[in-house]
Amino acid sequence: MALTEAEQVQQALGSARNILLTIPKDFTVDAVASALGLYLILKRQGKAVDVVCDGFILPESLHFLSESKVIQPQLTNVQKFVISVDDGDRIQDFSYSIENNKLNIYITPKEGSFESSQVKTHGSDYRYDVIVTLDAPDLGSLGDVYLKHTDFFDTTSIINIDHKPENEHYGQINIININDAATAGVLYRLINTIDIAVLDEQVATCLLTGLIAKTKSFKTPNVSPQTLKLASALLEAGANKDAIIKSLYRSRNIPTINLWGRVLSKLKSKNGNMIVWSVLSDNDFVETQSTEADLPDVIDELLALVPGVEAAVLIYQLGGKNRVAVHAAKPHNALYLSNKFKPTGTKEFARFTVESGTLLDTETSVIEHITSRLGQTQ
Numbered sequence: 001m002a003l004t005e006a007e008q009v010q011q012a013l014g015s016a017r018n019i020l021l022t023i024p025k026d027f028t029v030d031a032v033a034s035a036l037g038l039y040l041i042l043k044r045q046g047k048a049v050d051v052v053c054d055g056f057i058l059p060e061s062l063h064f065l066s067e068s069k070v071i072q073p074q075l076t077n078v079q080k081f082v083i084s085v086d087d088g089d090r091i092q093d094f095s096y097s098i099e100n101n102k103l104n105i106y107i108t109p110k111e112g113s114f115e116s117s118q119v120k121t122h123g124s125d126y127r128y129d130v131i132v133t134l135d136a137p138d139l140g141s142l143g144d145v146y147l148k149h150t151d152f153f154d155t156t157s158i159i160n161i162d163h164k165p166e167n168e169h170y171g172q173i174n175i176i177n178i179n180d181a182a183t184a185g186v187l188y189r190l191i192n193t194i195d196i197a198v199l200d201e202q203v204a205t206c207l208l209t210g211l212i213a214k215t216k217s218f219k220t221p222n223v224s225p226q227t228l229k230l231a232s233a234l235l236e237a238g239a240n241k242d243a244i245i246k247s248l249y250r251s252r253n254i255p256t257i258n259l260w261g262r263v264l265s266k267l268k269s270k271n272g273n274m275i276v277w278s279v280l281s282d283n284d285f286v287e288t289q290s291t292e293a294d295l296p297d298v299i300d301e302l303l304a305l306v307p308g309v310e311a312a313v314l315i316y317q318l319g320g321k322n323r324v325a326v327h328a329a330k331p332h333n334a335l336y337l338s339n340k341f342k343p344t345g346t347k348e349f350a351r352f353t354v355e356s357g358t359l360l361d362t363e364t365s366v367i368e369h370i371t372s373r374l375g376q377t378q
Contacts, residue, residue: 006193008173009159016129018048020075024136025054025143026296026345029062029213029248030182031135034161036065037206038132038187041198043067050128054143057293064247065209066202075145078127078152126152132159135183138168141346161186166333166347181220181227184210188230201238208239213248258288263298263314269306275371276306277313279363285318292318296349299327310374311337315363322354322362326370337373341366 003011013019019042023031035051042049056073085091085107093108131153133139139146139153146153160171163180177186184207191199211231215223218231235241263278270276285291295314302312310332314325324341327349328334334350335343343350354362 004193005173005175006190009175009190010194012130012157012159012173013042013047013132016047018128019050020128020131021049021051021134022075022131022136022142022145023051023053023134024141024346025145026141026349026351027053027056028135029059030184030210032059032062032068032071033065033206033210033213034134034183034187035071036067037184037203037210038134039067039070040200040203040206041191044198052145054145059293060253061247062209064243065206075149078149126156128152128156130157130159132161133171134161134187135163136160137162137164137166137346139170140344143344161190164348179224179226181222181224182211182214184208184214185227185230188234199234199237201240204234204237204239205244208234208241209244209248212244217245217249255288255290256294259284259290259294260298262288263302267302270367270371271374273306273308274374275311275313275367276302276309277315277363277367278302279359280314280316281359282317282320284316292316292323295325299325299349302327311370313366313370315359315366317359322357322359324352324354324362324366326350332374337370338366339373340369 021035021039021042023035032053035053039049039051051071052073052075053071054074056071058068058071062068083105090109090111091107092110094106096103096105098104133142136142157173158171159173159175160167160169161175161183163177163183163186165178167174167176169176175186175190177189180186180189188199188207191203208231211227211234212218214220215227218227259280262280262284266278266280268277295316299312299314302309306312310329311334312327316323316325324338326334326338326343328337328347333347334345335347338350338352341352341354343352345351354366357365
């Protein structure tokens with residue numbers, strides 16, 4: 001009898017010694033919290049686990065999550081380079097030096113000498129036995145974690161865990177449930193099927209964090225009775241709701257609040273609020289003492305708070321470059337809306353840089369292009 005998907009996951013993770021967890025470059029709180037929840041479970045099972053997200057900077061609001069600092073900003077040491085010497089029993093000693101950016105390895109035989117024909121080089125097996133992606137609709141959304149290591153992804157088994165209908169089912173095992181409001185919900189159901197005993201207070205807190213953040217405290221249209229039952233189950237498992245609410249919604253720092261004020265004071269709209277946008281200069285970041293890391297929450301709130309918004313856009317200047325972030329509401333595709341500018345990201349959230357022109361030039365060209373695309377079918 002064929003194994004179920006949950007049984008396949010259990011078998012793959014059970015037999016693996018080294019596991020890579022990875023989430024999109026333009027990550028959500030749901031992605032981070034789900035990855036940390038799974039990390040906690042796997043570490044307690046004695047697995048060697050790394051969590052990687054391209055360019056990751058931990059948001060202040062997520063410091064409260066257990067092991068939140070384990071997420072690495074880049075994938076390194078995926079494969080070792082091996083130098084093999086035939087007749088290795090004859091080696092008495094070896095040493096190395098680095099000179100003029102070159103590695104020199106010195107091998108002293110017990111007797112005689114080694115010939116160059118006895119030395120061979122090759123790549124080792126990859127460091128990880130299995131890859132688990134969370135909240136990633138496609139491999140491209142992982143950024144350089146995938147783009148710089150495509151051979152590794154092509155030859156390593158992938159477990160793909162997500163809730164989005166646009167997921168491309170790129171894994172060897174795909175755990176996709178579009179009826180769940182968050183990836184945290186998909187992960188919970190997987191845990192519940194395999195072994196609910198691993199759901200302790202820390203894991204439950206991670207999963208409830210993802211669920212609350214993704215549903216904006218259960219305000220989004222996709223919240224169902226099953227979503228609320230899931231939240232109840234996580235609370236019964238010991239999830240710390242007070243810590244989640246305090247960290248996500250009651251701990252905004254002054255720079256972030258000041259930045260929000262700038263965005264709202266410069267807010268513009270078009271076509272009956274179909275598209276809303278705001279433009280920030282370098283000086284806005286300096287005066288509010290804020291950073292680019294404070295922007296995702298702002299653009300997310302624009303979609304939630306302004307009625308009828310189909311696309312929210314932030315155009316901002318940072319380090320002398322004009323950058324753009326586009327958040328699209330369903331059924332729109334942020335990558336499609338901004339495809340003229342070669343964006344990266346996901347269908348929900350895309351980013352790109354405009355290399356030339358003034359901030360005003362960028363605003364005009366970006367808004368005209370996205371407006372022309374709204375209402376079109378991909």
